[in-house]
Amino acid sequence: MTDRPAETPKTAQGATARAAQGQGATTPAPPAPGQDAAALRERAVATLTRARDRTALLTSCVDEQDLTAQHSPLMSPLVWDLAHIGNQEEQWLLRTVGGRDAVRPDIDSIYDAFEHPRSERPTLPLLPPAEARAYAADIRDRVLDVIEHTPLHDGTPLLDAGFAYGMIAQHEQQHDETMLITHQLRKGPAVLHAPEPPAQDTGGATALPTEVLVPAGPFTMGTSTEPWALDNERPAHQRLVPAFHIDTVPVTNGAYRAFVEDGGYEDERWWAPRGWAQIREHSIGAPLFWRRDGGGWLRRRFGTVEPVPDDEPVLHVSWYEADAYARWAGRRLPTEEEWEKAARHDPATGETRRYPWGDADPAPEHANLGQRHLRPARAGSYPAGASPLGVRQLIGDVWEWTSSDFLPYPGFRVFPYPEYSQVFFGGDHKVLRGGSFAVDAVACRGTFRNWDLPVRRQIFSGFRTARDA
Incomplete structure (x- = not known):
């Protein structure tokens, strides 16, 4: 399988130079009226900080063995994501936007998402956890200095309205999402905790x-x-x-369970041909992480096994499963x-x-x-x-x-x-x-x-x- 789009952005050969010069690019919208440089800097710093706080949470709640393990061939080791986040920030914000010298050009290839599919990444000479953390923190310190001293409205598409900072913040948050997926695939007890969604008097x-x-x-x-x-x-x-x-x-989940219990996974007429081949080849009979428990269903969610709640939106279904249900x-x-x-x-x-x-x-x-x-x-x-x-x-x-x-x-x-x-x-x-x-x-x-x-x-x-x- 190919990598998920959240692996981007990638610094392609010459791409950053073309972007910085605005060649062949669609210019992002100008800042909203009254959105001055100070406000944009504040927004850029706050957005990047929020992403880094989440990255720290996702990589500090497990030990080094879990950070370096590949919990599924579909996903990278968590430590790869951590250093990749820092490397992309270095390439785009430190080198291209800030015009600063490269810090670790020797690792650019290792953390190139297009060059190395996820299944191969555990075999690469990855930075160990402590070094990956230190590298990402060092780059962030340098980038904060770039934000402080680089114009945010210089007429080039990459910097207008602080686009480059928004792009990298989105990139880190997308990798945080992929790391959360890795946590869901990870075996072992729960290490992440959060409050339940608020109870809302809507009648359901x-x-x-x-x-x-x-x-x-x-x-x-x-x-x-x-x-x-x-x-x-x-x-x-x-x-x-x-x-x-x-x-x-x-x-x-309740509506989807009716499809499952009506034999939906056994009836070829509901399925696109490739979807039918997929579920037969892999013996799929329910959403991922579901398993039967007598007359009911259980699911595994971030290390906790619990009954499948009927009133929640169904989760972890493929396009083929969604299409078949419809x-x-x-x-x-x-x-x-x-x-x-x-x-x-x-x-x-x-x-x-x-x-x-x-x-x-x-x-x-x-x-x-x-x-x-x-x-x-x-x-x-x-x-x-x-x-x-x-x-x-x-x-x-x-x-x-x-x-x-x-x-x-x-x-x-x-x-x-x-x-x-x-x-x-x-x-x-x-x-x-x-x-x-x-x-x-x-x-x-x-x-x-x-x-x-x-x-x-x-x-x-x-x-x-x-x-x-």
Whole structure:
């Protein structure tokens, strides 16, 4: 299997130089009015610090043996991620943005995600844990000095609105998500702890309409104004979408269990051919980490075994599993443009929002993000985060598979290098939207596009269904 897109960014040959000069790039949006250099510096430092605090949590809660072990051939050793985070920060922020001398050019190749697939990384001469920590900390100290002394508005795309700092903060948070996946795959007792999602007096999913009608008409998809948006989210463009119905909440464990117990994994007619071959070859009969317990089901979650909660969004299902469930239910997965219209379009005003609830940055009352909790909230939670039409939990909780292949938008231009998005375009990867409880707000917005292979199950993925109106 190929590496997950969160492995990027990569410093390709000459890419940083082209980005710094602005050659062939789409310029990020200018800063918002009143967003001066001091405010941008404060934002850059705070966002990078939040990411590093999370990295420290994920790498300090286990011993050196766990840090250097490969807990699954699908994932890197945690210590590889730690040093890779520091190396990318060195290449982009210290060398390219800051123009400083290289600190460890000798390790660039070792931590090149494109050069070494995950299955090979334990065989590389990786920095040991103490050295990896010291290296990442040293780079961060130097980068903080760069932030203090480098102009944030110098007319080049890489620095406008502090884009480079946002890109690296998103990169670190994406690797934090992959490290959290590694923790889920890791055997052994629980080492991570977090409070339960808040109990919300919503009556649960049963008190809500099962689906919402999204009326036909145009809407603006993508963005040309979000300062830290990535190239695959650009540019903003009009889409005409026919009317459709979409689930009010993500598909729950209870609903998915009905599919399992109805023999869904034994009935070829629900499955795409490659999906059917996949589940037969690997004897898959339920979401990853589920196992039967008499007449019920248990799941393993970060080292704890517990009953599968029926009212939570289903988690750890592949695109093939989501697609099969939708067929069994007489429905389908939403397209990417349907998902984004449901999440961002306000039919009453015709406006396109940054998030379902409006333009304000995510707050705890809006969505389950940032590893504040180690599970999805129950279906129907976060009414303050609902879309104008009343669709719940479009941001946070679980990544949501769509039916769409990962393709460029009309007018797409590479920025800052082809290996971020362009090399993944095509029919091999399916688009996921919305983020999960494992995603930080800096790497999740109404336009954010994730993509992965349709066989992936270890990721924090769920889905909701749709139907034509």
